[in-house]
Amino acid sequence: MRQDMSSTAADISPGPLPRPSVASNPDIAQQPGTKPAAASVPEDIQSYEELLAGERAARRQAETAARARDEFLAIVSHELRAPLNGIQSWAHVLESQVDGSAGNALVQRALKGIRTGIGQQVRLIEDLLDVTRMMSGKLRLVIQPVALLPVLHAAVESLRSAAAEKHISVVTHHEVSNEQIEGDADRLQQIFWNLLSNGIKFSAEGGNVAVHTAVGDGEVTIRVVDDGAGIAPEFLPHLFDRFSQEDTSSTRRQSGLGLGLFLVRHLTELHGGRASARSDGLGRGSEFSVILPLRKDSAPTLLQRDRDASLPSLEGLKVMVIDDQLEARESLGTLLGSAGANVVAPSSARAAFDWLAAAEITEMPDVLVCDIAMPGEDGYTVLRKLRAWKTPEGKQPLKHMPALAVTAFSQREDRMRALTAGFQMHMAKPIAPDELIVVIAMMSDRGDSM
DSSP states (O other): OOTTTTOOOGGGGSSOOOOOOOOTOOOOOOOOOOOGGHHHHHHHHHHHHHHHHHHHHHHHHHHOEEEHHHHHHHHHHHHHHHHHHHHHHHHHHHHHHHHHHHHHHHHHHHHHHHHHHHHHHHHHHHHHHHHHHHHHOOOOOOEEEEEEHHHHHHHHHHHHHHHTTTTEEEEEEEESOEEEEEEEEHHHHHHHHHHHHHHHSSSSSOOOEEEEEEEEEEEEEEEEEEEESOOOOTTTGGTTSTTTSOOOOOOOOSSSOOOOOOOOHHHHHHHHOOEEEEOOTTTOOOOEEEEOOOOSSOOOOOOOTTTTTTOOTTTTOOEEEESSSSHHHHHHHHHHHHTTTTEOOOOOOOHHHHHHHHHHHOOSSSSSEOOOOOSOOHHHHHHHHHOOOTTTTTTOOOTOOOOOEEEEEOHHHHHHHHHHHOOOOEEEESHHHHHHHHHHHHHHHHHGGO
């Protein structure tokens, strides 16, 4: 071997390597009455393999449990949403039949209570599903440029009636105009809605809630300030925790699951922002702040349709509604019929094909509204068969028929599956009646006249 630690082929001996002597090495010398160290190697390998097999079994068990949980929540969501859809549709029908006379004041109040109850139930279902998606890492955002002011305005207006019931004043002070952020518009509105709802909920009769926005250092700050119940100092660090509630007694004054502020923090962080809260103590109000990064290159955005604009007419439009539940068929049929549509509502694919076989070519539906979860054949199969259906003359009048999936399966992957299967739109139950009418009009090219 050379002095510089380099070597040549001649330096390397081709002979066998020397075997270490156990007796000459005190570190590995065999002790009296013990086995050689090498004998424990198979036992170590066996122990490692057992640990590895146990870890794999535990992982499979955890994955199975996670799938079972997701499937259970999807079924629960479906079973809770489906009846709410019928209740909401019938409430809309009743509302359209009630005039503004004093004798109908009680009926109008009852219908308003029904709508409020439906909204609260839907919100609870959505919050539970969102938290589950967050915990499993399945919550996805549809990121695009979003104008902040219209989203804030929509959140405020959606809670005006709730504030009016408690005679609470809601005022806004905006220092933003056309600023945009990169985000999911629906999730951003969810953030603002939760903050405003929280302020209204914990404010006393005749209280005040204010919404402030300000821009600085490439960020926008949204503050929701109320003069309500306030927050105890010891509870502030736990305010954004999951299922966190300051009062959990059976006599608590405010209902809810304690998920709203947890969702606010998590959704804000998913948008690259941060959420915080402060209060001077119980009875001294509170202030919640959300800070979000602004989009560097803001561009003008399209104005949303006026919420008070009149609904389009479906006069003469032929709509086929397929749903296995009688309540859903009757309520949707009545709702769409009140907008002028001619509705046929079979309960299954077989019933639909029986009707088609007896119908004239001029009676073919212009739009399909189809449930997804049905016994026998689901909505995906029904749509595929309808599109392929031929008349005795060999024509395919339904090949390009617009189709709307109306389902209680509301997760983002459900929507993607419906669109991939050929549906043009996907709407989750319970559906806002006005929105359903607008969507059907747009699908039939009647939305251009709105």
